[in-house]
Amino acid sequence: MRYLDPKADLTFKKVFGEHPDLVISLLNALLPLDGPEEKIVQVEYLPAELVPETPLKKNSIVDVRCRDERGRIFIVEMQILWSSAFMQRVLFNASKAYVRQLEGGKKYELLQPVYSLSLVNDIFLPDLKEYYHDYRIVQVEHTNKVIEGLRFIFVELPKFTPQNFSQKKMHVLWLRYLTEINEKTRQIPQELLDSPEINKAVLQIEESAYSDAQLWGYDEFWDAVRVEKTLVSDAERKGMEKGMAKGIEKGIAQGMEKGIAQGQSNERKETARRMKNDGIPPETIAKYTQLSIEEIEKL
Incomplete structure (x- = not known):
């Protein structure tokens, strides 16, 4: 039996975007919900794409977005590689989801909280040993004074180890599922x-559950990740060399942004070209490369 990595875009959305009971279990296990009365019982999926009100505003796409029986909104994202812009994107997505609740003339007091859960397969806070980070809007002088509405959870998966978490069974099992299973x-x-929820989630990542086209897209996803890692390393090296004269930090940022943007564009076009040559429909190519149909037809 061959298993696929649950952290990939295809598998993550299949497991948590198509099975409400699994995303409920994940959210209840990983979110800081206070007491049994705060637990999530039911959810309805919401469109993953937050469509802008005008064409000039930026679209934002998340992996899973849902709402529970109390109206609370939950956003779940799986981020393979960390970038400085990711945290701003998370803030943007959660803020947009919070504001959108006012459509239809609702009153401010009816606004429900938005929880953002970001699972990061990278280390972005190397100076901290903790893997779990809980962000809220608090008063600087008195951090127990909180403005409710937005809550952000970031999990650095590479830092997680299953020791000493016996009191948080599902918390540990879900993180083990995400960190220990791959090809x-x-x-x-x-x-x-032995956990019914994890057992069901395992069945969703068996290779036999996917079509040839989906498996092709899955492999292309990891190829793109490897390319991006290489670009990041090259950009960091070049940025550091340039930074000898103008400042290391500035050089790294510039080198990474330029190198990653160009590399991703070239990689997407090359991937689309190969898919087109293999006879894969333009709609499928567009789904996996994020290129427009017009761009694909010109290749």
């Missing part, structure tokens, strides 16, 4: 299979 896995640990 090299041939046998799932029994303690994961």
Whole structure:
């Protein structure tokens, strides 16, 4: 039996974007919900794309967006590589979801909280040993004074280890699911299979559950990740060399932004060209490369 990595875009959205019971379990396990009365019971999925009110405003796409029976909104994102812009994007997405609740003439007091859960397969706070980061809007002088409405959870997956978490069973099991299973896995640990929710999630990432076209897109996703990692490393090296004269930090930022943008554009076009040559429909190509139909037809 071959398993796919649950952190990939295709698999993550299949597991948590098509099975309400699984996303409920994940959210209840990883969000800081106070007491049993705060637990999520039911959810309805919302469109993952937050369409702008005017064409000039920026679209934002998240992996999973849903609302529970109390009206609370939950946004879940899986981020493979960290970038300085990701945290701003998370803030943008959550703020947009919060403001959108006022459509239809609702009163401010009816606004429900928005929770953003970001699972990051990278380390972005190397000076901290903790893997779990809880952000709220607080008063600087008295951090127990909170403005409710927005809450942001970031999980640095590479820092997670399963020791000493016996009191948070599902918290640990879901993070083990995300960090221990990949293409090299041939046998799932029994303690994961013993959980009905994790067992079901494992079934969703069996290779046999996907079509050839989906598997092709899955492989292309990881190829793009490897290319981006290489570009980041090259950009950091070039930025550091340039920074000897103008400042290391500024050089890294400029080198990364330019290198990653150009590399991603070239990689997407090359991927689309190969898919087109293989006879894959333009709509499918557009889904996996984020190129427009017009761009694909010109290749």
